[in-house]
Amino acid sequence: xxxxxxxxxxxxxxxxxxxxxxxxxxxxxxxxxxxxxxxxxxxxxxxxxxxxxxxxxxxxxxxxxxxxxxxxxxxxxxxxxxxxxxxxxxxxxxxxxxxxxxxxxxxxxxxxxxxxxxxxxxxxxxxxxxxxxxxxxxxxxxxxxxxxxxxxxxxxxxxxxxxxxxxxxxxxxxxxxxxxxxxxxxxxxxxxxxxxxxxxxxxxxxxxxxxxxxxxxxxxxxxxxxxxxxxxxxxxxxxxxxxxxxxxxxxxxxxxxxxxxxxxxxxxxxxxxxxxxxxxxxxxxxxxxxxxxxxxxxxxxxxxxxxxxxxxxxxxxxxxxxxxxxxxxxxxxxxxxxxxxxxxxxxxxxxxxxxxxxxxxxxxxxxxxxxxxxxxxxxxxxxxxxxxxxxxxxxxxxxxxxxxxxxxxxxxxxxxxxxxxxxxxxxxxxxxxxxxxxxxxxxxxxxxxxxxxxxxxxxxxxxxxxxxxxxxxxxxxxxxxxxxxxxxxxxxxxxxxxxxxxxxxxxxxxxxxxxxxxxxxxxxxxxxxxxxxxxxxxxxxxxxxxxxxxxxxxxxxxxxxxxxxxxxxxxxxxx
RNA sequence: CGGGAUGUAGCGCAGCUUGGUAGCGCACUUCGCUUGGGACGAAGGGGUCGCACGUUCGAAUCGUGUCAUCCCGACCA
Numbered sequence: 072x073x074x075x076x077x078x079x080x081x082x083x084x085x086x087x088x089x090x091x092x093x094x095x096x097x098x099x100x101x102x103x104x105x106x107x108x109x110x111x112x113x114x115x116x117x118x119x120x121x122x123x124x125x126x127x128x129x130x131x132x133x134x135x136x137x138x139x140x141x142x143x144x145x146x147x148x149x150x151x152x153x154x155x156x157x158x159x160x161x162x163x164x165x166x167x168x169x170x171x172x173x174x175x176x177x178x179x180x181x182x183x184x185x186x187x188x189x190x191x192x193x194x195x196x197x198x199x200x201x202x203x204x205x206x207x208x209x210x211x212x213x214x215x216x217x218x219x220x221x222x223x224x225x226x227x228x229x230x231x232x233x234x235x236x237x238x239x240x241x242x243x244x245x246x247x248x249x250x251x252x253x254x255x256x257x258x259x260x261x262x263x264x265x266x267x268x269x270x271x272x273x274x275x276x277x278x279x280x281x282x283x284x285x286x287x288x289x290x291x292x293x294x295x296x297x298x299x300x301x302x303x304x305x306x307x308x309x310x311x312x313x314x315x316x317x318x319x320x321x322x323x324x325x326x327x328x329x330x331x332x333x334x335x336x337x338x339x340x341x342x343x344x345x346x347x348x349x350x351x352x353x354x355x356x357x358x359x360x361x362x363x364x365x366x367x368x369x370x371x372x373x374x375x376x377x378x379x380x381x382x383x384x385x386x387x388x389x390x391x392x393x394x395x396x397x398x399x400x401x402x403x404x405x406x407x408x409x410x411x412x413x414x415x416x417x418x419x420x421x422x423x424x425x426x427x428x429x430x431x432x433x434x435x436x437x438x439x440x441x442x443x444x445x446x447x448x449x450x451x452x453x454x455x456x457x458x459x460x461x462x463x464x465x466x467x468x469x470x471x472x473x474x475x476x477x478x479x480x481x482x483x484x485x486x487x488x489x490x491x492x493x494x495x496x497x498x499x500x501x502x503x504x505x506x507x508x509x510x511x512x513x514x515x516x517x518x519x520x521x522x523x524x525x526x527x528x529x530x531x532x533x534x535x536x537x538x539x540x541x542x543x544x545x546x547x548x549x550x551x552x553x554x555x556x557x558x559x560x561x562x563x564x565x566x567x568x569x570x571x572x573x574x575x576x577x578x579x580x581x582x583x584x585x586x587x588x589x590x591x592x593x594x595x596x597x598x599x600x601x602x603x604x605x606x607x608x609x610x611x612x613x614x615x616x617x618x619x620x621x622x623x624x625x626x627x628x629x630x631x632x633x634x635x636x637x638x639x640x641x642x643x644x645x646x
Numbered sequence: 647c648g649g650g651a652u653g654u655a656g657c658g659c660a661g662c663u664u665g666g667u668a669g670c671g672c673a674c675u676u677c678g679c680u681u682g683g684g685a686c687g688a689a690g691g692g693g694u695c696g697c698a699c700g701u702u703c704g705a706a707u708c709g710u711g712u713c714a715u716c717c718c719g720a721c722c723a
């Protein structure tokens with residue numbers, strides 16, 4: 072491709088509305104252009120990158136035995152009502168009506184559609200196992216789209232769905248996908264960590280996420296997930312799912328008798344611990360949440376934090392948030408108290424389900440709110456002063472240096488970008504949607520399903536997050552829009568132009584994806600653009616051509632060497 | 647949904663306090679000159695100043711409303 076004809080416009084400056092580096096660079100280098108909030112045009116260079124990633128994904132999926140198909144982007148509400156997700160998916164689901172006022176939605180994911188395909192097309196166990204996938208645009212009306220391609224509302228995703236006879240088959244399908252994913256990201260030039268994860272709105276039991284770790288100390292960290300991992304045994308999990316063994320702390324208070332004492336203005340654990348001069352770990356914290364519209368009180372040791380996803384899962388909820396002040400007021404009124412946040416305790420709460428984290432059950436002579444403002448109960452004990460809730464669960468957020476559940480080593484934490492995920496769905500959709508097959512014994516059985524996603528556009532953005540420098544993008548070769556760019560320093564110099572054309576045509580003949588910067592620009596402009604756009608190799612034809620020498624530059628590491636044009640061609644062909 | 651900020655040419659911004667009919671840099675067009683790290687000179691083209699209503703003889707500027715965008719929070723009792 073000749074640069075003079077390529078549809079690309081690089082900018083001198085970064086766009087003002089971009090925060091993270093992948094967003095800034097992709098806009099500035101002319102790869103993407105925003106159309107609306109969280110919705111982007113993929114310009115020719117970007118589209119080439121996306122197609123590269125897609126074809127790697129296709130190859131690996133096909134090799135793994137999956138078959139590609141394409142499902143509609145617009146989906147009827149009926150299917151979503153069947154699965155029950157029409158009501159629970161929330162505002163993220165973009166709903167619309169057709170001209171007959173029939174309700175539709177834009178697909179944020181395709182479990183419903185694929186299940187309907189399976190129940191019509193798969194009748195017998197003989198057709199199983201099977202894995203169907205597509206690469207397609209998805210729409211999710213995010214609360215807060217941001218970070219360019221990393222969290223858009225419309226994005227490109229590969230989604231695959233496996234159907235098996237039994238759990239054993241699912242385990243196999245799952246493992247095949249896990250292996251394929253590892254290869255896909257490796258081939259894209261991305262190191263990923265496969266971490267255990269919560270299965271979220273999609274549902275199911277087991278799930279893993281593929282994370283690109285981005286723990287550089289940059290102020291604008293694009294990693295939206297916290298990943299806890301063990302360097303010794305390899306355990307790793309998203310913070311929404313991670314578990315740990317606690318380090319020992321003081322769990323017995325200094326109090327010899329239980330009494331309610333004044334604790335003025337101690338709204339936070341920090342203030343309370345300071346006021347009483349006690350460690351936070353002998354305070355029992357009581358937090359009010361709203362899970363799917365119902366009130367929930369969560370008890371946890373004062374030095375620890377509630378993990379909301381874990382808490383929500385205790386109640387099999389879809390939505391969780393901390394209660395507002397007016398809601399706390401309502402609970403207090405109903406229970407005959409009047410305390411505000413900071414002084415809440417579990418005792419006597421009405422219309423509230425209570426769950427205790429494992430951390431509180433061993434507390435002795437501890438401190439706890441008693442639903443009276445500016446007062447706390449100290450020296451409390453379970454069964455004596457307060458009933459230990461019957462519901463006890465792990466609802467705490469793991470912290471760095473907690474011990475690994477598998478080997479006991481201290482855990483570390485890092486930020487990650489989730490580029491892929493795999494779920495064991497089981498029969499969640501097949502049962503609800505009555506998608507069954509006939510097994511060996513003539514019995515009707517629901518499909519055992521798995522689903523597997525890769526964010527294609529997010530993977531591209533993650534690659535930029537991971538591979539760039541102060542001059543611009545440094546694409547991994549496998550997903551670069553072009554492999555090499557040939558730059559004649561001066562378009563006035565006939566010899567330079569001739570040699571550049573020669574190299575360009577030779578490479579074209581060998582089917583190398585090559586750019587020729589034939590623009591009538593000054594050298595600086597062309598060289599800056601080549602760096603910014605991030606083409607992996609650059610062959611610069613300049614003055615040294617009189618000695619039959621060109622500059623060969625590898626963008627990664629910015630390594631240059633001076634060789635003959637034919638050697639440069641040979642070098643490219645050997646890569 | 648709450649808090650803060652910003653909407654002026656494709657991009658980055660000034661002008662607004664103190665109202666008088668819009669400007670700078672980059673990009674774009676033409677000409678000249680220049681060609682190893684975002685040159686220079688000259689001449690051009692492009693904007694209903696987010697939108698609506700209001701105040702005024704007159705509004706980018708003041709007021710009200712609205713929409714959009716960005717950031718922060720969604721919070722640890």
